[in-house]
Amino acid sequence: MSDQLIVFSQETISLSDQYSTAFQTHYFLDVSDWKKENITPSAILVTGNPEYTTRLLNSIRRDDDAYASLCFVSDAIPAFNLNLTDGQLPPPQQLKSAIDHYGDLLNAYKNSETHVSELGRLIKYLWLRPNFILLPTHEWQHPRYYRYPLLEALSQDRFGSFEWLQSLTNTKLLEPTGLIDRQRECKFCHSSHLSFIDICPNCHSLNIKLQPSIHCFTCGYVDIQDKFFQSGTLMCPKCTTQLRHIGSDYDRPIENHHCLSCSYTFIESDVTVRCAMCEKEMAPEELTENKIQGWRLSERGRIIAIRGEVFDVASSFDQLNFISKDLFVHDLNWLLISSRRYRDITFSIFGIYFANLPELSNLFGHTKLLQMLESFAQRIRTMLRTPDLSTRTAENMLWLLLPQTDGPGVRVVHQRIENNVKLLLEDSDRKLDCRFISATSSQVSNQENAELLLARLQGELA
């Protein structure tokens, strides 16, 4: 079956013959027309003026079925929509391979019930675009100056992008890629439209002015400059000394602000912030800081994409003794401390490092490799005893924590795992470069904690 290319266009256009021969093309004016036909697209092309393109892209990304489709444009589009497209329409050959690659990733994606939720949609969208970076656009009319059009579309405008990002960061599904801006926001309404106002530190009145003053060296009198002026010369009103040269007769006190409401004289005014949206006032230090960043799918997000576990991630790992890194480190620390206190407690830690994953990934494709590794991890888990724990600190770094296992015990484990690795790539001439490291509690020095131990072992492997 050839690929379906859906073209949305305001006017009748004809793509070059190369596209027509390689793809089955269908022309539509609007999303509703296309939905009636019920054609599953391999790729979509949107062409027309910027308003039209913007409207179409937004409705495609908000669509319950087609939100993650490959979507290209043929004209220049406003910068704030760049995140919603997959770029300019490539030549047919490249388009073909992009569709194939997309299909591969789609096969690897474990389509659970979860894709109906916003979270599932986001993970699927990001999984299908491996190097995608979620970027904000700047809009001065927006209360927060920045918005994420893709997040708005995928959440179907159900909640604010920043709140959603906060929960995505908390669950470690996204990771930041680069800091774009850092801004202060109103603590009440999170608007960034703020105005900073100088006020009197004594009575908080707005009515202050800069008023140069003079300090007479002869008698020490300080007052505003106007009181010293007498027919073009400066004369101290108290001691009537003529003040002729700055530095030797007089100087300028640094208190040169004057409040017209309470007559207070001061060096530096206070600053208050007024929010333009909610009109509430606050002190500058009360403002909340908001980092504007680019985001991409995290390691954890990718694992969820291929295993289809979006909800209750921790409990599904529980039965397999697979725990989060933080918990693993915590347990390791506890064992370290216990073994130092009680000599009869021994344990071993065993690390498996896959050194040539990037090369193999190029060879078999990312998806197949991850599946392969996943099945390998499954096998290892079947070998594990009930109290054994495992975790992954990176895509290619697996750790096993084996309580009550001494040196000889570890060597047995080592042997069995190595045999498993050999089975893994029997049918291929490419070898998985797999390295192992182990340490038993007796080899760990007293200064080391879990983090240091893991870092040291990983350093030895790399």
Next chain:
Amino acid sequence: MQTLAQTWQVLSAFFIQDQGIVPYLLMFVPFVLFLELPLYVISWFGVFRYTARVSYETAFTPPYTPKVTCAITCYSEGQAVQNTVISLLEQTYSGHIEIIAMVDGVQRNQPTYQALKDLLPRIADYPKRTLIIIPKIQRGGRVSSLNAGLSRATGDIFLALDGDTSFDNQMVHRASAHFRNENVVAVTGPMRVRNAGASIVTRLQSLEYMLSMQAGKLGLTEINVINNVPGAFGIFRKSFLHQIGGWNTGTAEDLDLTLRIKQYQGRHPELRFEFEPGAVSHTDVPEKLTDFLKQRLRWDGDLLYIYANKHRLGISASIMGWNNFIFILWYGILFQIVMPFTIVLYMIYMIVVLPLPFFLASMTLVYLFYLCLTLIQFVLYLAVISDRPRQDSRAFLIIPIYPLFQFAVRLWSAVAISNQILNKGHLDSAMAPFWVLKKGKQ
């Protein structure tokens, strides 16, 4: 010891026994009578004329506040240049003051440039004051800096100032008032020594500035024969500066400019120089004796260069008017150039001819004469001119040494002039690079 005893005998013979004092004193007559005393008398006559005029004429001063440009020539002053700029920002003048700071050889003088740039944020605190910094990458000397400032100036009155000089806050107010009179082309004011307390050398110079720069200039200007508008503190009508083409290359550009203005006075006797006692500037003078001598070597040598080389043809009664001509012949040529050599020759003559006790006695008499002269001038100065009598009276203690200092300065002047004649000293100046100086008229 014996010599000293004999000296005393000679002196007591003069004073106590009154033997032959008249013919002896007549030996000094040519000097004193024809050269020095008249000059002092004329200058003090001018001072009294000024005080009388000021106290009888009640000045009517309607507001007159043209835009003023202060051009500061900066070189290696560093942080000190900030004092100059701040003292200009602090002026009580109600008109606009445009400050242009020219930093010569800016790559070498980064600290000066930085110190000026640090001031830029503070300008906003002063209404009607602006600061323009001109960094000059190629060093061109003082003259090039001044002309660069002149070309950028937008004020009607142009002040040529030094980066190591600061000013009383009424300076611009008092000086600019003179330009209401359309015939006034240049104004200067008293220069006071800012670092008087630093050493004995600066104390002596401080007293010298009081008596010559303040009293002397005031008196001479009153009869319209000012000797020089100093380079560190000259105030000009800008249109006139444009008329005569600004400053000319070569050393002693200030004296050169003064003489060129004077050369207009033959045709335009109404043009006037003025001295404003209320426009006070404060400058730093050399603290070390060697630096002081170097400075005077340059100043006194340049005098000859200007009089004898550059303006040889310009010094004539038909060009600058009789009063200027006579004054320059007398003060400039005789007093400043001929007299130092006469003193040296006279000294040698006396050492050879007179027995040692007589020589020492003569010198003592000369010393006493000048001591009295200085005392009288100083008391008059404190009573009539000084704007800071209490501060100035501290110089009283230095008066006993002052005649010796003056004598040494005269002798050194002879050295400086000889250096100019033999070595072309005007080409060896720190004021401008050599390649600039040698382009001037030799």
